[in-house]
Amino acid sequence: EDQVTQSPEALRLQEGESSSLNCSYTVSGLRGLFWYRQDPGKGPEFLFTLYSAGEEKEKERLKATLTKKESFLHITAPKPEDSATYLCAVQTGNQFYFGTGTSLTVIP
Amino acid sequence: NAGVTQTPKFQVLKTGQSMTLQCAQDMNHEYMSWYRQDPGMGLRLIHYSVGAGITDQGEVPNGYNVSRSTTEDFPLRLLSAAPSQTSVYFCASRPSGSYEQYFGPGTRLTVT
Numbered sequence: 113e114d115q116v117t118q119s120p121e122a123l124r125l126q127e128g129e130s131s132s133l134n135c136s137y138t139v140s141g142l143r144g145l146f147w148y149r150q151d152p153g154k155g156p157e158f159l160f161t162l163y164s165a166g167e168e169k170e171k172e173r174l175k176a177t178l179t180k181k182e183s184f185l186h187i188t189a190p191k192p193e194d195s196a197t198y199l200c201a202v203q204t205g206n207q208f209y210f211g212t213g214t215s216l217t218v219i220p
Numbered sequence: 221n222a223g224v225t226q227t228p229k230f231q232v233l234k235t236g237q238s239m240t241l242q243c244a245q246d247m248n249h250e251y252m253s254w255y256r257q258d259p260g261m262g263l264r265l266i267h268y269s270v271g272a273g274i275t276d277q278g279e280v281p282n283g284y285n286v287s288r289s290t291t292e293d294f295p296l297r298l299l300s301a302a303p304s305q306t307s308v309y310f311c312a313s314r315p316s317g318s319y320e321q322y323f324g325p326g327t328r329l330t331v332t
Contacts, residue, residue: 116262144319155224155310155323156263199263203319206270207278208253210263 135200243311
């Protein structure tokens with residue numbers, strides 16, 4: 113059964129305190145792994161696509177990496193505006209499977 | 221570009237009522253999808269379309285109908301609303317050749 117698990121469920125960081133979010137997956141025929149950011153009351157906003165193990169993508173303070181079984185979203189020196197829920201998703205065929213997300217709070 | 225738009229933003233239905241959630245995109249994207257988001261469940265795919273006239277079922281299609289008569293519009297129909305369909309519904313689109321999905325702002329539906 114295709115499955116996506118994110119950890120931790122919630123994370124509180126001090127401003128400037130770097131950390132990582134985890135997304136582990138078990139799917140057959142992975143076509144891509146995706147990271148989204150979701151602010152309260154809004155739709156998810158695309159961040160990254162990763163296609164193969166060893167691939168890395170960066171955007172400002174965020175860096176996403178991919179292995180054969182999991183992906184990490186590294187947040188370096190976060191700011192309060194990075195507070196949001198971060199969603200991981202995988203694609204097999206035309207189907208997308210999402211994790212339940214990690215709620216990140218960055219305290220000034 | 222307005223991107224992906226959804227109406228209404230909020231809706232309350234009684235059990236057994238029917239309604240249509242509207243979704244439109246002005247980016248000429250071929251792929252469109254409907255998801256529901258429930259606490260502790262993550263986003264789940266209901267139905268999707270790979271182009272006008274072509275639709276297919278996702279992970280949780282029961283109780284919902286879709287059609288795609290134009291590239292721009294992808295309405296989701298609830299035939300007979302049930303309390304289990306209380307959720308936040310998101311529409312998304314993406315161009316062919318890209319897996320980057322653009323999401324609408326969502327419709328919060330409550331069925332009593």
